[in-house]
Amino acid sequence: MHTVSRSYFTALAQALIRAGAQVDPHDPILAESGRHIRLVRVYDWLEGVVERTGDVDIGVRVHAHAHPAMLGQLGYAVMSCATLGDALQRLAAYHPLTTNGSILRLEQHQGDMRLIGFEVGPPAPRSFIDAGAAMTLGLLRWLTPACQFMPLEVELAYPQPQDTTALRGLFGERLMFGRPYNSVRLSAEVCSLPLPTASPTLDRLHGEYAAARLEERIEGSAAARVRRALTELLTMGQPIALEDLAGHLRLSRRSLQNALEREGVSFSALLDEARLTQAHSLLCDSVRSIKYIGATLGFRDPSSFHKACLRWFGMPPGEYRRLPRL
Secondary structure (H helix, E strand, O other): OOEEEHHHHHHHHHHHHHOOOOOOOOOHHHHOOOOEEEHHHHHHHHHHHHHHHOOOOOOHHHHHHOOHHHHOOHHHHHHOOOEHHHHHHHHHHOHHHOEOOEEEEEEEEOOEEEEEEEEOOOOOOHHHHHHHHHHHHHHHHHHOOOOOOOOOEEEOOOOOOOOOHHHHHHHOOOEEOOOOOEEEEEEHHHHOOEOOOOOHHHHHHHHHHHHHHHHHHHHHOHHHHHHHHHHHHHHHOOOOOHHHHHHHOOOOHHHHHHHHHHOOOOHHHHHHHHHHHHHHHHHHHOOOOHHHHHHHOOOOOHHHHHHHHHHHHOOOHHHHHOOOOO
């Protein structure tokens, strides 16, 4: 079951209201208890907000209302970092505390850092993608109030809309649409900016607390434990059948299946997520052949890997490898 944290949803709803969205104050989703909300419910709710408001760019307008509170307790761990680059690393490392409906990766290259988001849950509407990118950029700018920087480039996973004025006003002219993922690229100079809220002592304490929360979620969730184990097994090129994974976790096959069923997820879906992230890394950062990569990820023949890449990235593996990455 793909969810988003209550703190993030509450921050999003409040930001939308401040941005002028027409929100039904009696909508049950606003009064729900619990630490997490199903992503499909959030998507449906947000689409209704866009329809009532009549503003397809409403997601972009939440930028001005972004705040560390949207990350819940993780917000403290981000604020106490020494630099903006450190804050980005912490955002990526502890992203599972916010949602399990996407995978966040931070890639560092000479001269820049790129935060990449892959959807693994149901397809997100444009309004949610816009809001996520706008709130992330707004958060980073909140952390560095003395330098209102622009991204080097922003990639968005939906087709180019007819009017891009609002998007370009926020993200700049280097926009790419219809990409296999969403991403924000920042210069090394921007990433080295010191945070006025930095505190070495609090950074250590908040980092330890965030790590403990993540470990608690992993230990308390069969899906999280499976995700971590799959990453380890795929990295080492080891077998990835359900029986092998159960043995790795020291559980019986039936016990593992039952635990995943109780959490509303399947082994095949979790394996697909793990393969996606590994495929991205190997295609972008290695010179291994596509046949080798497919075999390493457990695909029995190249055609199966080809079909998986079409589903993940919207293109064959060779084309994905050749994508321009500036």
